[in-house]
Amino acid sequence: MKIISKIYIYLIFIFLYLPIFVFMIFSFNNSKSRVLWHGFTFKWYLKLFENQEILSAFYNTLIIGGVSACIATVLGLVASIGIVKSKKLTKKVIMNLTNIPLINPEIVTGVSLMLMFVFLYKNLGIFKPGLITLICAHTTFCLPYAILSIMPKLRQTDSNIYEAAQDLGCNQMQAFFKVVLPQIMPGIITGFIMSFTMSIDDFVISYFTGGTTQTLPITVYSMTRKMVSPEINALSSMLFFTVFILLLIVNFRKEKGKPLGVHKM
Amino acid sequence: MKSSIITLDNIHVSFHGEVVLKNLNLNIEEGEFVTLLGPSGCGKTTTLRIIAGFLSPDKGSIFFKGKKINKVPAHKREVNTIFQKYALFPHLNVYENVAFGLRLQKKSEQEIEEKVNEMLRMVNLGGFVDRDVNSLSGGQQQRVAIARALANNPKVLLLDEPLGALDLKLRKDMQSELKSIHQKTKITFILVTHDQEEALSMSDTVVVMDKGTVQQIGSPKDIYNEPQNAFVADFIGESNILPAVMIEDYKVRFSGKEFKCLDKGFEKMSAVDAVIRPEDVKVVSPNAGDISGTVTSVTFKGVHNEIIVDVEGFKWMVQTTESQETGDEIGLVIRPNDIHIMKTSSYSAEVGDYSAFSDEFYEEHQHSLKS
């Protein structure tokens, strides 16, 4: 029984990783063929850095990811403070609001934002679909993740600690920055990394709200309509490892973060 | 000459329409060790938080050495608090925890080091400077919290059930340690607890509170020997509280008999409560007693047996070293100086009889008071 379940787990994971292995292997293929092996090469990795289209899309992706993750984290942090302090009813209303982007299908979030941006651009001339609208859209779908990472940490923090800091001579601002912030830092970092990875991987919402601005997933998508150049395989393999490392950091943080809560009785 | 350091004048607090403190008046003198004692929900912690500045009252004034401090924020009050669960800063080590307040005062590094070491020595944590506070035991965390609060040179130290999380043995040690720190530093201590033994053994003055009002203020001895009402008598130690009639000065009637007592000044033939502590009742043979009854339960308590005696429907608790058995007929002797007479109060009917008594129930009740 144990052996069967082990084999089963491995089969599931082979299924999950099969396509990843495929694009990783073919990123080293010395040919544009997606099925035939023509020998090992690094050339796609080198060519990648000469491909202006991919590079500028990558650059856009990083800008959008960085900026929207920052906004989402800061807004999420301030909101979390408010939510934790709020009364039950307010809390419920706000949390329901937070859940909307989480439970809505991405395509609906995308088209609804597109409708608004187009409407605003046509009538008021603001929010021209592009970098700004992308940042707003990404911030919106990242916010719930930021809040859900920060709020539990904030709730775990012993409220006496905030009072103790004031008792020892901190004003409210000092007490927050000196005592509360260091303790919820793991949550803030996790929220930021989650927002960032969600943002750089997003296709559907960017597709509807980005206008002609290219992000990496959009470029990849337009390539799949024609012919995917192996440079994309190279880029994805690199991204895979980046995400892998980011996730390792997040997990490492989580485990490091644990003892903070342990002292509480 | 002693002068008052903290004065609470007509404090009134309510949360969401529920009255927590009503018309609370309290005067605390410099250097005193005062304990606020009462069951959970009596308002003792709220009182402490008002003094600390974490809460402002709806009505009433707080004075510090005669100056009104209602508007002074917590961080500017010369008062420091030991929190219930210590509230140590988990991201700082022992040294930095103790140095926290000093750094805010922008003291020099050398001054800070001297003070921190002095404080840590005082709480017997000399070698713990670099330790992570999360790795300390409950007792050690407690000591760090004390050192951290005292490093700020407060005029008043507030202690919010500081020993509640410790086990019995450790609690006793910390009690005597706190007392010696009080004697060394001569700072005013205000302790909040629901543990009557702790209150009686540690403090100069005990303030018994219930339902948001002060029930009695006095020295531990006064509180124990001369409770002012049935609540205090019941909360502090065990008591048999009997409905009685004061026939005249020095003469009281309860359990269908007249007794001599030492109390006077009550209206003739007025209804009063008579308190008799279980350890003061003497057990004799049925005929030799002032009153007599049937033993309904016996519990072995180590140094003595605790027996419940049914005397004409009223269940007495009696502590005796003699062995009795359920069903025995015994007589009880009550001497005049063991009888304490109090005015009746709203508590009179609620407490005093042990008819619903069982150890299990009692423990559960105590437990719910503590939690």
Next chain:
Amino acid sequence: MKIRWSLMPYSIWMLIFVLVPMSLVFIFSFTSSSSGFTFENIVEAGKYSSVFLRSIVLGAVSTLICLVLGYPAAYSISKLSVKRQNVFIMLLMIPMWTSFLLRTYAWMTLLEYNGLINKFISFLGFSKFNMINTPGAVVLGMVYNFLPYMILPIYTVLTKIDKKVIEAAEDLGAGKAKVFTKVIFPLSIPGIISGFTMVFVPSVSTFIISKMLGGGSILVIGDLIEMQFLGNTYNPYLGSCISLILMIIIMICTGIMNCLGSENVKDENLVM
């Protein structure tokens, strides 16, 4: 209701970027370019009922397959040592964080008529067969992409079941099979329900997977919406209406699921 200042920036943001756009979808559903209030979008959308049906069937089939494949996987993982559990859960999450476009594209490479799988099959001496551009390929793509979303919540609930409850059942005479059917499975239903939502919602609303693995021949709701907003037949009114219908379909399906679940789960606190 008193709103704290700290809630203001967030509330305003969500108002502008969530509530206003959602209201616009609603308003657009009942208007058209020519007239004011109208029901013509709904009539128009009704013509695509076969597409709606296809989406729901494909979504439901993939969700079911995810459950059948995912439950045993979650159960097996939850039986491992804590350290190995963490490793496997991490391995489960990594693909979720890599570009799903590329992973789906990799499946194209695998499933194509001259793709890797057919190469392998013909190598074994069998004849090639057509896999891509079939409903099966679309379902495979959905199952592949959303399987982790089924495994994770079930796994979480399974690990939260108090071991003492299981011991109590054994103590009361339940065998292994009975412990599973009478205790573990009923307690894991909340996980199944959230797994259902997390798989069904993206499956029923996807348009990429159907485009890439269905080759445009298998039209689903997502494709319809995309066509109205970014295709040649630009019609945001109809597109909004279809989006609204999609939301209603999802609400009904998850609602039914929640009802079915809550009938079985009478005491959720046991799981907490």
